Amino acid sequence: MVELNIRQPVRQEDHSDPLEIPSLSPGVMSESKPYQASPDHQKAIGFPGELVDDWKERAIDKLGELVGKSRGLRVYLDTCVKCGACTDKCHYFLGTGDPLNMPVARQDLLRKVYRRYFTFAGKYFPWLVGAEDLTEDVLDEWYSYFHQCSQCRRCSVYCPYGIDTAEVSMAAREIMDSVGKGQKYCNEIIGKVHKIGNNLGLQKKALEATLEDLEEDIEDETGVKVQLPVDQKGADIMLVTPSADFFAEPHVDGLIGYAKVFHQAGASWTISSYASEAANFGMFIGSYENMQEIALRIRKAAIDLKVKRIIFGECGHAWRAGYSFLNTLAGPFDFLDQDYPVPQHICEYTHDLIQKGELTFDKSQNDDIRLTYHDSCNVARGSRMGDKPGGQFEIPRAILRAVCNHYYDMPADTIRESTFCCGGGGGLLTDELLEVRTKGAQPRMRALQQVSEDHGVTHMAALCAICKTQFAKVMPEYGFEMDAIVSIHQMVSNAIVLDGQISEEDEDDEDETRTETSGDDTNEGEE
């Protein structure tokens, strides 16, 4: 097996350890702030339009309410002993050196206010326990640093009490929303989902046109009529996928991959235009109500379309919201086929078919790719696939190994439960936060550089829409091509052999590696 066209990263000077601990640089990221939501965006999702006059009292009341409603938050705010176990675990700290990006310091921004107003020690001896009044400066700090947390939960793995900074930052964001200081990116998107059904604001007509185009593309490439149905009543399976899959690269190649798998399995499936979004940004802002409203769209679509199963496409936090929360938020799903988990992940589905030997692959179609895999944080630490704990690590890898010949893991302390966030999760995937996103990607990028030096790895697969978009944007900063990030089902799509697939030579084989459409080299598939 001769390797063709192995691309080495452009930038070679950074051979550093992904886990290298920076020296402290207080305040370097204090100016990093996302754009604030406009009054319209705020009101559309049930929050005050702008900062209310009595924001301080209302914020404290809200904190008390949240602590009373969530055991996790209460325990997490009480139990931290400041042991420091988490201090070097956050990718934003590793990338910036700002001490307020150490998980415990980030939690303390909220904890110091909790202590001041809700604990004996903080009420009477604030100086002793680091309790502080809620002031405008504190609110500013919240806005800055709780939007430098991607809620990836890496710190919680290492905490001796399992304290989860994600829960703390969700609570802080909900408090800020409730007093009128919301974040534009998340809140505008949530409004679009409530109104139209997906993050992009994509209407049914546009969706249908896009999917028809994809059907044509697939037919041009393979000679096979693979369908991508919309709102087909009575279909067995409803696919709920992040709307980025309809447009962005490399996401759309993943969508083509799902379609080919469904086609080859002979499945009857459909996309819903009403629930045309797997993402649930309600989770990022810690709003149970908004998260539930989005989840209920999926329930309604499943009922209206009379489907029997729900399958989620590749999206990290969406899988957490789907796997861990959907049943709680929008269940019970007793009207669906109980022989299958609700919801099911597309990787579980594809993996099952592979296990049963129902899919045929020509792995050589991926021979121009030397691959590694990025465990997306929400899948790794907030969900599961399959029956066994850790299936979320094994199943994607098993699929990738089934469809390509050259697979290598990144260093062990940067993958699986220790995986790093891509740097763009948790509602930070917006351009004004590009600096913190780029710096936060540093540990993952260094791990990728290592595996590319050691094994000539050229590409990294991910199963999360946010990861894919984030990496496509920041990889060039670290010496990789933007298309070095691929979807899992893009790899599947490259290698899968469809019944009746044409086997003539590909006319425009311009690639040194994978580029745009997935079918460039699938044509040689069947012989």
Add this chain to the structure above:
Amino acid sequence: MLTAAYALLFYVATLILVGGLCRKIWQYANTPAPLKIPTTPAPVTLGGVVVRMVREVVLFESLFKANKWTWLFGWMFHAALLVVLMRHLRYFTEPVWSWVALMQPFGIYAGFAMVAGLLGLWVRRIFVPRIRFISAPSDHLMLALLLGVGVSGLLMKYVARTDIVALKAFCLGLIYFDWKPLPADPMLLAHLTLVAVLMIVFPVSKLLHAPGVFFSPGRNQIDNPREKRHLAPWATRLEAGTGGKR
């Protein structure tokens, strides 16, 4: 006078410790957990959760993953404290339980290990910039308090010995409400005072990590959200309110 003061101090300290902890535990137990948020991979059965929790509480598994030095000092301190506490049972039992009698020699070593662990933790808190940054005065004081308890205890064993028979009579007297005189040795009084302070601050300080760890959803939840619908009481009410939507 001295005896009465210390007797009262320990009654009050015990009431605060037990009452405060019960209140906190009741509060933790009665605060709903709205969503399934175990840190995965997580056990899929109750038995698995018990095993996870035991590993966490006995071995400090997560801390071991995080930082070997903090784990070493922290585990050494906690394990030694447990042995020391068990050794102290001899002051409250008559006749002394046989296993308590058997472990007396180990209790002495444990006293040194406890102090060594605390010193290690304090050195890290002072000299590692990241940990210094996150430390409040109370974090240093807590270590000072525990060190004071450990060192005064060791000094009583090796330097300024006290009338141990009289002390035991005092302790048993506390239990049976039949007060006996407390020896007025300064080192003993210092040791007892520090212990009483520790008992009093326990329910209002970060020492709440002791009961708290058992209530951490990240560690104590079963990973079965697809199989079993999880619903908090307040969420059920919310659901009833939005019933029209579904």
